[in-house]
Amino acid sequence: MSSPIDTAKLEKLAEVAIKVGLQLQKGQDLVITSPVAALPLVRLLTKHAYIAGAGIVTTFYSDEECTLARYRHGSEESFDRAAGWLYEGMARAYENGAARLAVAGDNPMLLAAEDPAKVSRANRANSAAYKPALEKISNFDINWNIISYPNPSWARLVFPGLPEDEAVAKLADAIFAASRVDVADPVEAWRQHNANLAARSDWLNGQRFEALHFTGPGTDLRVGLADGHEWHGGATVAKNGVLCNPNIPTEEVFTTPHALKVSGHVSSTKPLSHQGSLIDEIQVRFEEGRIVEARAAKGEEVLKKVLDTDEGARRLGEVALVPHSSPISASGVLFYNTLFDENASCHIALGQCYSKCFVNGASLSPEEIRAQGGNSSLIHIDWMIGSGQIDIDGIHADGSRVPVMRKGEWA
Amino acid sequence: MSSPIDTAKLEKLAEVAIKVGLQLQKGQDLVITSPVAALPLVRLLTKHAYIAGAGIVTTFYSDEECTLARYRHGSEESFDRAAGWLYEGMARAYENGAARLAVAGDNPMLLAAEDPAKVSRANRANSAAYKPALEKISNFDINWNIISYPNPSWARLVFPGLPEDEAVAKLADAIFAASRVDVADPVEAWRQHNANLAARSDWLNGQRFEALHFTGPGTDLRVGLADGHEWHGGATVAKNGVLCNPNIPTEEVFTTPHALKVSGHVSSTKPLSHQGSLIDEIQVRFEEGRIVEARAAKGEEVLKKVLDTDEGARRLGEVALVPHSSPISASGVLFYNTLFDENASCHIALGQCYSKCFVNGASLSPEEIRAQGGNSSLIHIDWMIGSGQIDIDGIHADGSRVPVMRKGEWA
Numbered sequence: 001m002s003s004p005i006d007t008a009k010l011e012k013l014a015e016v017a018i019k020v021g022l023q024l025q026k027g028q029d030l031v032i033t034s035p036v037a038a039l040p041l042v043r044l045l046t047k048h049a050y051i052a053g054a055g056i057v058t059t060f061y062s063d064e065e066c067t068l069a070r071y072r073h074g075s076e077e078s079f080d081r082a083a084g085w086l087y088e089g090m091a092r093a094y095e096n097g098a099a100r101l102a103v104a105g106d107n108p109m110l111l112a113a114e115d116p117a118k119v120s121r122a123n124r125a126n127s128a129a130y131k132p133a134l135e136k137i138s139n140f141d142i143n144w145n146i147i148s149y150p151n152p153s154w155a156r157l158v159f160p161g162l163p164e165d166e167a168v169a170k171l172a173d174a175i176f177a178a179s180r181v182d183v184a185d186p187v188e189a190w191r192q193h194n195a196n197l198a199a200r201s202d203w204l205n206g207q208r209f210e211a212l213h214f215t216g217p218g219t220d221l222r223v224g225l226a227d228g229h230e231w232h233g234g235a236t237v238a239k240n241g242v243l244c245n246p247n248i249p250t251e252e253v254f255t256t257p258h259a260l261k262v263s264g265h266v267s268s269t270k271p272l273s274h275q276g277s278l279i280d281e282i283q284v285r286f287e288e289g290r291i292v293e294a295r296a297a298k299g300e301e302v303l304k305k306v307l308d309t310d311e312g313a314r315r316l317g318e319v320a321l322v323p324h325s326s327p328i329s330a331s332g333v334l335f336y337n338t339l340f341d342e343n344a345s346c347h348i349a350l351g352q353c354y355s356k357c358f359v360n361g362a363s364l365s366p367e368e369i370r371a372q373g374g375n376s377s378l379i380h381i382d383w384m385i386g387s388g389q390i391d392i393d394g395i396h397a398d399g400s401r402v403p404v405m406r407k408g409e410w411a
Numbered sequence: 412m413s414s415p416i417d418t419a420k421l422e423k424l425a426e427v428a429i430k431v432g433l434q435l436q437k438g439q440d441l442v443i444t445s446p447v448a449a450l451p452l453v454r455l456l457t458k459h460a461y462i463a464g465a466g467i468v469t470t471f472y473s474d475e476e477c478t479l480a481r482y483r484h485g486s487e488e489s490f491d492r493a494a495g496w497l498y499e500g501m502a503r504a505y506e507n508g509a510a511r512l513a514v515a516g517d518n519p520m521l522l523a524a525e526d527p528a529k530v531s532r533a534n535r536a537n538s539a540a541y542k543p544a545l546e547k548i549s550n551f552d553i554n555w556n557i558i559s560y561p562n563p564s565w566a567r568l569v570f571p572g573l574p575e576d577e578a579v580a581k582l583a584d585a586i587f588a589a590s591r592v593d594v595a596d597p598v599e600a601w602r603q604h605n606a607n608l609a610a611r612s613d614w615l616n617g618q619r620f621e622a623l624h625f626t627g628p629g630t631d632l633r634v635g636l637a638d639g640h641e642w643h644g645g646a647t648v649a650k651n652g653v654l655c656n657p658n659i660p661t662e663e664v665f666t667t668p669h670a671l672k673v674s675g676h677v678s679s680t681k682p683l684s685h686q687g688s689l690i691d692e693i694q695v696r697f698e699e700g701r702i703v704e705a706r707a708a709k710g711e712e713v714l715k716k717v718l719d720t721d722e723g724a725r726r727l728g729e730v731a732l733v734p735h736s737s738p739i740s741a742s743g744v745l746f747y748n749t750l751f752d753e754n755a756s757c758h759i760a761l762g763q764c765y766s767k768c769f770v771n772g773a774s775l776s777p778e779e780i781r782a783q784g785g786n787s788s789l790i791h792i793d794w795m796i797g798s799g800q801i802d803i804d805g806i807h808a809d810g811s812r813v814p815v816m817r818k819g820e821w822a
């Protein structure tokens with residue numbers, strides 16, 4: 001049986017992950033996490049990591065059927081347990097300088113039919129055990145990268161009408177296009193793309209807008225920006241000095257809204273896939289940063305539960321700009337995967353802000369971040385508010401306006 | 412494509428591993444190591460572990476192609492590195508009470524064509540990193556078990572003339588037969604088998620032989636037994652109180668020879684597969700416990716290198732009795748895998764002895780073990796000296812003789 005996935009492009013994806021995503025350093029160890037279904041990609045990643053001079057490459061695989069076996073057969077008590085030894089070990093690997101590469105690709109709806117109470121207990125136990133390792137990643141102590149592989153289970157969800165092989169081939173092509181590896185020289189394409197994103201961020205940082213004003217069908221939203229906010233996009237210098245591209249694909253430039261200064265109403269423009277549930281046609285109204293009204297044509301109960309997580313869940317932690325012509329938006333595919341879907345469109349995120357989206361963010365205390373308008377929450381959920389009909393103005397402190405986007409494109 | 416492996420028997424193997432091999436306890440965590448090719452077995456193991464009330468099951472997979480990628484593309488410096496964080500984590504998991512299940516099945520000749528210097532450096536680095544975890548296993552701090560899966564790469568080696576699917580099916584059947592899961596009630600079959608092995612060990616322990624005398628074609632060997640030696644076979648009570656069957660299959664009863672009291676000559680009866688090399692038709696002569704002459708029709712250089720590892724490599728650390736009619740011997744298959752091949756035949760091992768093969772072995776110091784005749788070495792290499800033509804006598808301190816085996820069967 002030949003694979004429905006183009007091997008040459010898969011190898012380019014592996015090269016881009018190692019050379020652009022991680023810029024893996026000579027002698028640097030690498031920890032990979034991956035679904036076992038993505039083994040063909042892991043083999044190419046391992047090869048290119050060693051070609052790049054890796055120390056030792058260690059992959060930890062997960063398997064959807066083994067995950068389901070736990071929910072189907074596990075004892076009631078087992079759902080509060082996590083493999084602490086593994087996560088502690090990963091944290092130590094990052095402390096010792098290892099880079100981290102995550103291959104995404106599991107079926108986002110895998111647990112949709114399982115007992116939500118068990119799912120949430122298992123998530124809680126895992127999050128607690130994983131926290132020390134995750135903090136080293138999200139704080140950029142090390143260079144890290146996420147890429148995706150077209151698992152058959154994910155492909156069937158994205159293209160439900162097609163035979164599995166065709167679905168996998170189509171999802172593979174969509175991933176390759178979004179990840180910019182369907183060109184002759186992907187490394188050069190990423191250099192240009194990073195330069196473009198950096199130019200956008202630099203312009204926005206130079207403007208120092210007080211707020212952004214989104215208008216479009218069902219949307220009239222003023223998003224105040226946090227004091228000392230900083231725009232980011234594309235490559236990031238990790239604290240170990242390595243320039244890495246954490247997300248592949250990535251199309252956004254993003255910064256921190258002011259948690260107390262968002263007002264007006266906004267409508268979602270694409271469905272949001274959240275932990276196995278679909279939330280669609282969201283409409284919310286903000287007053288002084290807080291969501292005071294929320295509706296959804298589909299999944300409204302799930303949305304309301306999300307908003308009730310904590311006080312910060314009703315406020316914004318991120319605002320991101322993505323042109324409507326981005327390759328992901330152009331593909332018209334709903335990936336049911338935030339890594340892709342958030343890069344299809346301008347978006348906002350409920351919940352936790354990123355400290356790096358402040359000037360000198362790494363040196364600010366949580367109290368300082370809060371004082372500057374940074375939101376805090378257990379959640380961070382992106383949802384799409386961009387389209388070809390959205391206009392965005394930047395508003396200066398003196399009230400003057402600068403066009404930022406018109407009809408979904410950079411103005 | 413349907414699998415060439417009988418799914419019902421594979422599930423019985425998984426059940427035997429969990430219920431007999433480990434006797435996994437309610438609430439006990441489980442760490443599995445496995446080749447990724449054995450995923451179908453890991454899924455069944457995970458299911459039966461959770462049915463048995465497992466806490467959390469965590470599997471670490473290896474992959475032959477990723478291993479080879481390291482040898483083909485890794486930098487010179489990388490061969491002294493190991494994933495210390497992973498092995499330390501496993502050691503902590505066992506400290507915290509997790510059971511351990513290893514699935515064997517990789518191609519034993521995988522590294523045969525790679526640079527032996529790199530292989531030995533990588534092995535040394537891995538052994539050093541793995542030592543704390545391995546000690547908890549070999550000291551039976553916890554219940555553990557090894558079973559095997561018919562990886563295609565292994566099956567092609569064992570049955571080189573057959574198409575891959577047929578080779579896998581034949582190796583699968585050989586594994587199922589040797590592991591006693593090709594019967595209606597494998598758990599009951601193992602209860603009986605363990606009772607038989609225990610009866611043999613009890614009889615040998617009651618005899619307290621001073622030596623065993625092996626005679627047969629090319630063999631006239633007197634193996635003095637260590638002072639306070641103890642015979643073992645089949646199930647073992649781990650220090651956590653759980654009765655486990657560490658090796659599946661297992662046919663041997665075994666004890667500790669006296670490192671200074673082996674004399675005469677002995678011929679191997681089956682080829683020995685050692686780290687990718689085949690050593691065949693071994694003939695050695697012992698004087699006062701030490702090998703003073705060694706020849707082999709094939710692989711003599713490898714054998715001599717093994718004997719030069721250290722002083723203990725020329726002396727015996729184990730003697731084991733297996734009837735010629737054991738299912739593995741009856742299969743006539745050379746598995747190139749010690750777990751199987753050592754259970755086809757009576758064997759001796761060069762190198763390190765087992766402390767548990769002494770009365771109260773767990774409480775003896777290394778010095779006490781040495782004083783009682785226990786050998787010590789970096790190696791432990793089993794090789795086969797049994798056949799249908801071997802007679803064995805037990806010799807008491809007063810010189811009286813008791814038949815132990817005649818023509819390869821219990822007397």
Ligand SMILES: [Zn+2]
Nearest residue numbers: 252254320342
């Ligand atoms: Zn974003």
Ligand SMILES: [Zn+2]
Nearest residue numbers: 318349380382
């Ligand atoms: Zn976000």
Ligand SMILES: [Zn+2]
Nearest residue numbers: 663665731753
């Ligand atoms: Zn043995």
Ligand SMILES: [Zn+2]
Nearest residue numbers: 729760791793
């Ligand atoms: Zn042995």
